[in-house]
Amino acid sequence: xxxxxxxPTLILEALEHQPDHGYSIAQRIKGRSKGVLxxxxxxxxxxxxxxxxxxxVESYEEVEKGRTRRYxxxxxxGRGALAKGRAEWKKLSGAVSxxxxxx
Amino acid sequence: xxxxDEWLNIATRELSPESAVQVRAEIExxxxxxxxxxxTPEAAIAALGDPxxxxxxxxKVLLTEYESRMAPVYARGTRPSVRSMVSSTVFFVAIxxxxxxxxxxxxxxxxxxxxxxxxxxxxxxxLLPTTPERSRILVYAGYARDVIASAVxxxxxxxxxxxxxxxxxxxxxRVLDVPRTAVLQKLEAGQTYSLPSREHELTSFEASFLRTxxxxxxxxxxxxxxxxxxxxxxxxxxxxxxxAILFMLAIRFSVPYVVDVYTPERSRWFRVxxxxxxxxxxxxxxxxxxKARWAPAAYIAFLFWLFDAKRxxxxxxxPVEEWPKELYL
Numbered sequence: 058x059x060x061x062x063x064x065p066t067l068i069l070e071a072l073e074h075q076p077d078h079g080y081s082i083a084q085r086i087k088g089r090s091k092g093v094l095x096x097x098x099x100x101x102x103x104x105x106x107x108x109x110x111x112x113x114v115e116s117y118e119e120v121e122k123g124r125t126r127r128y129x130x131x132x133x134x135g136r137g138a139l140a141k142g143r144a145e146w147k148k149l150s151g152a153v154s155x156x157x158x159x160x
Numbered sequence: 161x162x163x164x165d166e167w168l169n170i171a172t173r174e175l176s177p178e179s180a181v182q183v184r185a186e187i188e189x190x191x192x193x194x195x196x197x198x199x200t201p202e203a204a205i206a207a208l209g210d211p212x213x214x215x216x217x218x219x220k221v222l223l224t225e226y227e228s229r230m231a232p233v234y235a236r237g238t239r240p241s242v243r244s245m246v247s248s249t250v251f252f253v254a255i256x257x258x259x260x261x262x263x264x265x266x267x268x269x270x271x272x273x274x275x276x277x278x279x280x281x282x283x284x285x286x287l288l289p290t291t292p293e294r295s296r297i298l299v300y301a302g303y304a305r306d307v308i309a310s311a312v313x314x315x316x317x318x319x320x321x322x323x324x325x326x327x328x329x330x331x332x333x334r335v336l337d338v339p340r341t342a343v344l345q346k347l348e349a350g351q352t353y354s355l356p357s358r359e360h361e362l363t364s365f366e367a368s369f370l371r372t373x374x375x376x377x378x379x380x381x382x383x384x385x386x387x388x389x390x391x392x393x394x395x396x397x398x399x400x401x402x403x404a405i406l407f408m409l410a411i412r413f414s415v416p417y418v419v420d421v422y423t424p425e426r427s428r429w430f431r432v433x434x435x436x437x438x439x440x441x442x443x444x445x446x447x448x449x450x451k452a453r454w455a456p457a458a459y460i461a462f463l464f465w466l467f468d469a470k471r472x473x474x475x476x477x478x479p480v481e482e483w484p485k486e487l488y489l
Contacts, residue, residue, distance in 0.1 A: 078193070079189070079193075080190045080194060080197070081193075083190075096209075097207070097210065098207050098209065099171060099187070099208040099209045099211065099214035099217075100209065100213060100214055100217045102183070102186045102187070102190075102218075103217035103218050103220065103221050103222075104217070106221040106222065106349075107220075107221050110221060110345065110346070124189070125189075126189060127185075127186065
């Protein structure tokens with residue numbers, strides 16, 4: 058399934074409760090969607106950079122078992138964008154469901 | 161080279177060195193995490209997806225090599241000097257006066273268009289495009305000016321002229337102005353760049369020109385043959401006026417293939433010879449008493465401005481070790 062437009066919202070959703078690093082974010086999205094949302098992980102980091110540029114997430118580095126990892130956490134603006142994204146998705150999925158029910 | 165290296169080479173193509181290092185660190189860490197999670201190397205690479213798609217996405221958010229060269233020019237924020245503003249204004253007024261008073265058939269019709277075209281210049285002096293917001297304002301103001309210029313062209317000429325002018329202005333705006341906003345956004349987001357030596361002193365035209373000299377702008381392979389065809393046609397039509405120019409161009413473009421001019425000393429002699437030939441090509445029609453004998457001199461002045469003026473400035477600003485081959489010519 059094509060994820061392009063919804064990936065930023067899914068990333069914010071994955072970061073809602075705790076900061077995380079890129080690989081874990083990707084696994085969480087795939088896991089919670091039970092494998093339905095299988096996006097290409099190479100495009101995850103450009104999406105994260107874009108969210109960072111927009112001020113919706115911020116990043117920091119942590120050293121873990123001798124390895125430096127970059128973690129991302131959601132900002133206040135990011136929470137607002139997530140709420141907006143959820144509302145828009147609810148509206149869209151409601152509209153699509155209505156059409157499919159009628160069909 | 162491993163499969164991951166191959167993937168990363170494609171995914172980091174045309175990115176600035178700093179951006180490429182950042183992408184490599186992220187993806188290598190991601191790959192290691194995948195292997196720690198039990199994935200095979202092949203599965204981990206497959207999960208990353210198409211490196212070309214990743215490269216396109218990276219170029220949208222990270223500085224490319226070209227953008228990193230333009231970044232210091234965009235971010236510099238210095239106004240043009242008073243001398244530059246005065247000379248620009250004098251040039252505008254002189255051309256306007258000539259259009260209004262000369263016997264040139266279309267002078268008075270082009271004059272309003274000239275005013276509209278120049279109107280953007282003072283705005284750029286006042287509103288330096290050093291932030292994404294200011295850059296965006298200038299782009300929108302520029303689009304408005306382009307629409308007005310098309311409308312004036314329609315009013316003074318016809319719809320065809322309006323369409324041609326509109327398309328040309330739009331393309332110039334897309335190529336020259338719009339990328340500036342993207343670069344400033346990336347810089348504001350914390351992207352960094354580093355440049356060797358004195359490249360930060362270059363103007364935007366010089367930086368752009370240097371890039372084409374270094375990377376081999378694809379349009380150059382058409383520009384030189386087109387130049388020869390154009391001068392060849394002009395020579396066939398007016399041999400007395402343009403024959404010497406054709407000869408000068410033939411020497412200019414053939415000598416570097418025959419003689420190694422790529423040392424500072426030889427380059428200097430080559431340029432002296434080249435400019436001597438240019439001067440002779442300008443003077444020759446005058447000596448022959450040919451009609452419109454000013455035309456070759458004007459054409460050579462245009463060629464000098466197009467090809468040589470920026471090179472002179474670049475040679476002055478850059479150390480010899482950083483000269484691309486084209487700068488020796």
